[in-house]
Amino acid sequence: MRIVNHPILDFPQQEMIQFTYNGKPVQGIAGESIAAALHAAGIKTLRHSSRQHRPRGLFCAIGNCSSCLMTVDGVPNVRVCVEPLRAGMVVEVQQGKGTIV
């Protein structure tokens, strides 16, 4: 959900672009972080941990903690909290450490 009327800040309406989350179409704003776009769409689970497959989401949202690693356009371990969203991105929930080779 997006904030429309904030007492201090202005959030003008912006053009939405399309991308996918595990194949599902999602909309977001070009240039915002992928994590913010997912969060706005109500999606909080970003990956599953290596051994116990525990759901993981955002923690620091600024690129320090490694909680938000997802596979984007086939590239694993992308910190989606600092990665800018582009139209057509294929974003997938990463299982564990992802596939590098």
Place this chain on the structure above:
Amino acid sequence: MQTFPSQERLQKGPIAICECLQSIPCNPCADACPRKAITVKEINDCPVIAQDNCNGCGACMMHCPGLAIFVVDYTYSQEQVLLKIPYEFFPLPQVSASVNALNRKGECVGMAQVIRVQKSSNKTNVLWLAVPQELAMEVRAIRLQKEQ
């Protein structure tokens, strides 16, 4: 030393009430006052309002980062005091709306009527509220009534 305005002064017209009672490094209230009626001598001192100099204009209230200053006007009417509070939430209440009057603990202690909504360029808007006189030193916040 924190002093409270005298009864005599309250009956003369609007005055700022400063509820900043902890020693923290802060003094924009003193810089904001056009009459130098509020002083913070050393930066960690609590502000002191000179009651005979303060005319209740509310500039300090709008600049206080802690939203700890309020303005009261006991001359508003026989039964009511005009209370001005800083307000940084949306939606803003409508003028002449009746709102829940909350005390410092967030408890509803009565109703207030919105007399004016003063929008500020620094986004610390000011609500002018008519409250029963006995609540003037209790009410420090409002809650909009739910739509019927």
Place this chain on the structure above:
Amino acid sequence: MIKTEVLVIGAGPAGLLAAASAAQAGAQVLLVERSERLGGQLIKQTHKFFGSRDEYAGERGIDIAARLIRENEQFTTITTWKNSTVAGIYPDGVVAISRNGSFYTVQPQKIIVATGASEKTMLFPNNDLPGIYGAGALQTLMNVYGVMPGRRILMVGAGNIGVIVAYQLLQAGVEVAGVVEAASQIGGYAVHAAKLARYGVPIYTSHTIKAAHGTECLEGVTIAKLDERWQPIAGADQYIAVDGLCLAVGLTPLTELCWQAGCEMRFVAELGGYVPLRNSSMKTSQPDLFLAGDVAGVEEASAAMVEGKIAGLSVVADLGYTGVERELEQAKKQLAALRAGPAGAKIRAGLSQIVIEEAG
């Protein structure tokens, strides 16, 4: 190999002031910022700042950020690299920077590290569930991206960050279920707590998080009441249904580059963790490496700005630029005044453990 006089790492309030102060004296500055935006944590601060006019008191953090960035733009001797991460500081004084998929090497005469600090977390069962955030993360979602972080959130930590962010949550239209604080008193300013109390937000002092609950996401937390010995009191647990939990439990200085550069380090709890030893001019044990802001010890934005000024002026003095001594002394006095009151007691206690006195 890029040569420069002063390399400033991090463009938050400390780094921006450091770069401006050095450039004002005439030095050539390369300012490097890993994010796509300058301003550090200031860009999320919607509240009005404390301090005095010199620290822009009464102005909102977001406006101070815009102002500092504008002021930096007027200096032609500051080169600013965004989206650029300093990857290492090597023993030969060369700094490697990752930018646009390439590596750049820079040989600065002086370095100012202004990399800030990162969020601490807390140990409790299910502390890794989606829906549990550091305070900065909530600010990033709400104030940078305009995204609602949740419907009902419980705040942990009643230091200034906790009570300020709780209020920002209210402004974003989020219900704040309460503020939980393990100590018997809140650590943040009383005026911040008052703003929450008057809008009905309960503050649970002597309480802590016992566990978080939920399957895919957070659904609720159990809080426990603590006795005078910080032990949970049996039978006094409470379950609070929330879809968000905010941990505002402190920050740790981001000092990796300082370790790598060989600075002498010490663990100081009052400053947030390991910090480099340094003198009152912000110089570390490495004579060409200076610090400013939270990386030197977790404090406030106002202190970060003044430390940035001190570091910037100190490096240009070291480089031989004259005429900065008076301003430098004034900045040090300004910083001391900010820290002089009871609110500065913790910082003063921390600094007393790591400030190297000048020799001679």
